[in-house]
Amino acid sequence: MDLTSKNKFAFQKIITICGIVLFIGKLIAWHLTNSDAVFSDAMESIVNIISAFMGLYSLHLAAKPKDEDHPYGHGKVEFITSGIEGAMIIFAGIMIIVEAVDSLLHGNSLKKLDYGIYIIAATAIVNYLLGYISYQKGKRENSLVLQSSGKHLQSDTITTLGVVLSLIIVYFTKIHWLDSAVALMFGLYIIFIGYKIVRKSLSGIMDEQDPNILKNIVEILEANRKTEWIDIHNMKIQQFGSSLHIDAHITLPWYYSLRDAHKEMENVIKLLAKHTKRSVEFNFHMDDCKTISCPVCQIKECPVREREFVKRVEWTPENITREDKHTA
Numbered sequence: 001m002d003l004t005s006k007n008k009f010a011f012q013k014i015i016t017i018c019g020i021v022l023f024i025g026k027l028i029a030w031h032l033t034n035s036d037a038v039f040s041d042a043m044e045s046i047v048n049i050i051s052a053f054m055g056l057y058s059l060h061l062a063a064k065p066k067d068e069d070h071p072y073g074h075g076k077v078e079f080i081t082s083g084i085e086g087a088m089i090i091f092a093g094i095m096i097i098v099e100a101v102d103s104l105l106h107g108n109s110l111k112k113l114d115y116g117i118y119i120i121a122a123t124a125i126v127n128y129l130l131g132y133i134s135y136q137k138g139k140r141e142n143s144l145v146l147q148s149s150g151k152h153l154q155s156d157t158i159t160t161l162g163v164v165l166s167l168i169i170v171y172f173t174k175i176h177w178l179d180s181a182v183a184l185m186f187g188l189y190i191i192f193i194g195y196k197i198v199r200k201s202l203s204g205i206m207d208e209q210d211p212n213i214l215k216n217i218v219e220i221l222e223a224n225r226k227t228e229w230i231d232i233h234n235m236k237i238q239q240f241g242s243s244l245h246i247d248a249h250i251t252l253p254w255y256y257s258l259r260d261a262h263k264e265m266e267n268v269i270k271l272l273a274k275h276t277k278r279s280v281e282f283n284f285h286m287d288d289c290k291t292i293s294c295p296v297c298q299i300k301e302c303p304v305r306e307r308e309f310v311k312r313v314e315w316t317p318e319n320i321t322r323e324d325k326h327t328a
Helices: 003-033 038-063 075-106 111-140 144-171 176-205 213-226 258-275 293-297
Strands: 231-240 241-250 281-286
Touching: 003 038, 003 111, 003 144, 038 075, 038 144, 038 176, 038 258, 075 144, 075 176, 075 293, 111 144, 176 213, 213 258, 241 258, 258 281
Parallel strands: 241 281
Antiparallel strands: 231 241
16 A cells, blocks of 8 residues: 555545544434434434545545456445445435424424533534545545545534534524424535435546546647547547556557657657646557548648648537547
């Protein structure tokens, strides 16, 4: 396990420990208040704990090197565990809704709301700070696990603050059904958050193209392109945890020696590797230019040109992913 992976793992352990402590605090608050809103917050904390342990496992597995059975590494496990986390969040939201509806129909007796307010408010502060740090660290290190944990903790903070507000309102107004109504709303909100996490995880598992990554790659190529790079097309980008795998075809002058053609291909790879702040594996296929390439070829002193130059084709996310060579 490299240094970056060790740092991710160590931080995920902190999230796990804090999750357990916060859950215990919320259980105490629920026992003191008998509040559905506090119950909803405690239920989400159970998901936090289980998700944190899953995150530890996924980070440990994702850090393993490639092997014969996993030639692309183990990074995909982050998408799977993140998806399971999202599904568990949805399940927690359903349980909260069931409990809230039952209390709305049959009533619920509340008590010691002031103690609940203090305890839940304290957990909200800790949750937000931990979630913010986790999400920012996940973005810096391209870890979906830490980003998912961070978003989950931050969404938990929003629901927790809502719980605090509802407890304050109920404490002063004595309208007890408001507590269950608030729990019902937060149950729906939690389900929505879980859906978004599942959606992102499925997109990673299905190798859905990330438009932001593709756009960044294309901008790098367009800003640094050489006339010898007649065409780049059929580009595909896959994510494996924090790593990328880029496939593409590059069209080069047909009269280049194998050594010269390979050198230009390596120049493209080095350019992308230099400007991409992630571990990247490249698989570039070299194509020789055809007569149809002449109208878009910018080599002015081409010794074998068969057709006149017509225009320069600007590389875009739309045309660089097409299977065929670019034409005028």
